[in-house]
Amino acid sequence: MSSPVWHPFTQHGLGEDIPLIERAEGAALHAADGRRYVDAISSWWVTTHGHCNPRIMAAIRAQTEKLDQLIFAGWTHEPAETLARALVDITPAALDHVFFSDSGSTSVEVALKMALGTWLNRGEPRHRIVVMEHSYHGDTIGAMSVGERGVYNRAYQPLLFDVDTLPFPVGDGDRTIAALEAICAQSPPPAALIVEPLILGAGGMLIYPPHVLKALRDICAREGVLFIADEVMTGWGRTGMLFACQHAGVEPDLMCLSKGLTGGAIPLAVTLATRDIFNAHLSQDRARMFFHSSSYTANPIACAAANANIAIWQEEPVLDRIGALVHRQARQLDRLDHPLIVGKRQLGTITAMEFVDPYGDYLSAMAPMLGRFFRDNGLLLRPMGNTVYVMPPYCIDDNDLGAIYDAILAAALEMAA
Numbered sequence: 313m314s315s316p317v318w319h320p321f322t323q324h325g326l327g328e329d330i331p332l333i334e335r336a337e338g339a340a341l342h343a344a345d346g347r348r349y350v351d352a353i354s355s356w357w358v359t360t361h362g363h364c365n366p367r368i369m370a371a372i373r374a375q376t377e378k379l380d381q382l383i384f385a386g387w388t389h390e391p392a393e394t395l396a397r398a399l400v401d402i403t404p405a406a407l408d409h410v411f412f413s414d415s416g417s418t419s420v421e422v423a424l425k426m427a428l429g430t431w432l433n434r435g436e437p438r439h440r441i442v443v444m445e446h447s448y449h450g451d452t453i454g455a456m457s458v459g460e461r462g463v464y465n466r467a468y469q470p471l472l473f474d475v476d477t478l479p480f481p482v483g484d485g486d487r488t489i490a491a492l493e494a495i496c497a498q499s500p501p502p503a504a505l506i507v508e509p510l511i512l513g514a515g516g517m518l519i520y521p522p523h524v525l526k527a528l529r530d531i532c533a534r535e536g537v538l539f540i541a542d543e544v545m546t547g548w549g550r551t552g553m554l555f556a557c558q559h560a561g562v563e564p565d566l567m568c569l570s571k572g573l574t575g576g577a578i579p580l581a582v583t584l585a586t587r588d589i590f591n592a593h594l595s596q597d598r599a600r601m602f603f604h605s606s607s608y609t610a611n612p613i614a615c616a617a618a619n620a621n622i623a624i625w626q627e628e629p630v631l632d633r634i635g636a637l638v639h640r641q642a643r644q645l646d647r648l649d650h651p652l653i654v655g656k657r658q659l660g661t662i663t664a665m666e667f668v669d670p671y672g673d674y675l676s677a678m679a680p681m682l683g684r685f686f687r688d689n690g691l692l693l694r695p696m697g698n699t700v701y702v703m704p705p706y707c708i709d710d711n712d713l714g715a716i717y718d719a720i721l722a723a724a725l726e727m728a729a
């Protein structure tokens with residue numbers, strides 16, 4: 313009997329094989345048919361320390377013995393309190409309030425709603441949001457509205473709200489910076505700018521320099537526009553530092569975290585906010601509260617997993633491990649020398665490149681063809697269009713890392729043949 317499961321970002325009509333995974337450990341996924349796959353993209357960028365990390369699994373087990381779930385409106389529990397304090401300690405100093413949710417998209421919705429609520433409560437309603445070309449912030453209506461428009465969201469475009477879009481920074485980023493200056497000079501000014509710091513993930517692993525991020529932040533600070541850093545992908549060491557904003561010395565007004573927050577073990581997200589944003593909602597008047605919630609807000613088991621993740625960061629040499637991976641990735645990328653492979657680039661633990669594509673868009677045959685090739689060669693490596701990227705768990709060993717790049721080279725050789 314065929315499966316009733318409807319998978320995300322999957323065209324079931326193409327009849328692709330869907331591997332059935334039974335267990336995972338470190339960077340390896342083990343299928344029911346006995347095959348082993350190297351997880352080269354950290355299962356959609358979430359798995360940081362490795363699958364089934366023993367400390368995170370133990371924390372989850374221990375929490376299941378105590379408290380499974382609790383309404384979070386007006387009630388609280390120790391795992392959430394501990395986690396919120398730890399997050400305030402390790403994130404930029406200006407961020408001192410933590411709002412919980414359950415996915416990256418939701419953390420973005422929360423940030424956008426907090427920005428608009430702040431302006432309304434200040435008695436100066438503002439609605440315009442500024443975004444960067446090629447951005448991706450999730451798949452809910454608000455998150456899609458602030459992301460790139462394309463085939464992914466064509467059906468919903470009539471519902472998406474208008475935004476002001478900065479060109480993606482090229483060269484020294486002057487055009488991008490000037491565009492933000494011009495937008496801020498309009499009346500009324502925008503409510504907020506939302507950016508993926510230093511690297512646009514789903515937009516194709518596009519990298520831009522820290523000084524541009526800093527310049528955008530400085531303009532927002534000067535013009536009183538709220539600055540939202542979406543660190544859903546970049547957070548938790550992916551770019552070589554704990555958070556990407558640190559490369560630019562940038563302190564956002566709002567920061568979205570998810571994915572690696574629990575080491576990638578279980579869904580959880582947070583939106584961190586400054587005291588000013590919290591205070592804009594603080595009142596004796598119930599109508600000024602922040603109107604957002606979801607059933608599983610701050611689920612205790614997920615919070616326990618996140619606390620274990622933070623303990624790993626504090627007690628193990630995670631940054632050293634990441635630093636070594638950055639060099640190992642650079643060495644592997646360097647040996648990819650083939651005319652069909654262009655645009656090689658790296659930020660921290662992430663490498664990316666383009667395969668020269670005779671068809672030229674996301675729906676071309678290239679992505680499924682490469683995806684199938686990699687799967688047949690024992691890899692979970694899912695190209696985006698003709699962009700192939702490698703974002704492994706930090707624990708990956710040299711054999712598995714080498715196997716990823718061997719397969720990429722083999723794919724180029726086969727396509728050329």
Ligand SMILES: Cc1ncc(COP(=O)(O)O)c(C=O)c1O
Nearest residue numbers: 415416417448449450513544545
């Ligand atoms: C930068 C960024 N923001 C938001 C999201 C959405 O996160 P989620 O898939 O958990 O909703 C993603 C997902 O890849 C992302 O990369």
